[in-house]
Amino acid sequence: MLYGARNSDVAREYGSDVEALLLNYVTYGVAEGRATSGFDALIYGASNIDLAQGYGSNAHALTLHYLDHGADEGRATSGFNALVYGATYVDLAKGYGSDAHALLLHYLDHGADEGRVTKGFDSVAYLLTYADLGAANLGANWALTHWLDHGADEGRIGDAAFGREQSDQVLGLADGVQSGTLTTSDRDWYALKTRANQTLTLELNGALSDGTLQVFDVNGHLLRSTTAAPGAAQAALSFTATGQEAYVVVSGPTAGDFVLQVHAGDWWL
Structure with a gap:
């Protein structure tokens, strides 16, 4: 059955008919170099919440579901991390x-039903x-x-300093402009594509009083940082990129709207 589950067109044609799947593999699959493994029934279940709730970690039932229904329905077979x-x-x-298998089983047998x-x-x-x-x-x-x-065991706050409300975290190359709103003591980050040794300038404007602007490399090293003058809502800094991407962080002690811009020389990215 794994042969059928690994090949969606075969699954759509033969479902869970074991004899038909075997005949197809012997007659065509071998010559076509078809894969006979690679389908993960548990990941399939975890990638579809209704299946997780309906079948839990029953790998056999999940495989049958994909063969008889999921392939025809165009169901995702991956995506759960x-x-x-x-x-x-x-x-x-x-x-x-970081026991991935235990976490996968938890979601299938408990997490989906708990609404996680x-x-x-x-x-x-x-x-x-x-x-x-x-x-x-x-x-x-x-x-x-x-x-x-x-x-988590050390009592660290995880990602809480940034919140989880930010929907756009790319400072795009097309226009080089991002706008946002910070709540009190909030932080936002943006990924910025760069070139090694490229010098860039960042400007922070808006109503965010005493805002701080920081630049990190992809490993988390702080490259540059600046804070607006007391009561001011504008800050700027220049930095030299160390690789192909950097993280730009905007933060402030108070709530406020902001506009973040980036440029290299006279050209806005």
Whole structure:
């Protein structure tokens, strides 16, 4: 059955008919170099909340569902990230750490029924919150693992300093302008595509009084930082990029709207 589940066109044609699947593989699949493995029934279930709620971690039932229904319905067979799921909840991070299989089973057998979401933790925000993570050159992916295996148990605040309300985290090359609103003591971050040794200038304007502007490399090292003069709502800094991407952080002690702009020389990115 895994042969059928691994090949969606075969699944749509033959469903869970084992004899038909075997005949197809012998007659056509071998010569066509068809894959016979690679379908993960548990990931399939976790990627579809109704299946997680209906079948839990019953891999056999999930495989049959895909063969007889899921392929025809165009169901996703991937997309669930167990580590992100675990990191989104402090109790799961403390209870399971970075054990991806245990977190996958938890979602299938409990989390889906409990109404838990599968995404939400911001590993970049966690990285940029703690200087020691940047000093260790963790980057966002390893910062996620650090939170699961150490940070939650150490009582760290995770991504809470940035909140989870920010919807757009790209400072695009097309117009080089981002606008946003900070709540009191909030922080926002933006990914900025750069070139190594490229000098860029960032400008912060708006109604955000005493705003702070920071630039980090992708490993979390602080490159430059500046704060607007007391009572002022404008700040600017220039920095030299160290790689192909940087993180720009806007923060402030008070709430307010802001506009963030970036340019290199006379050209707005």
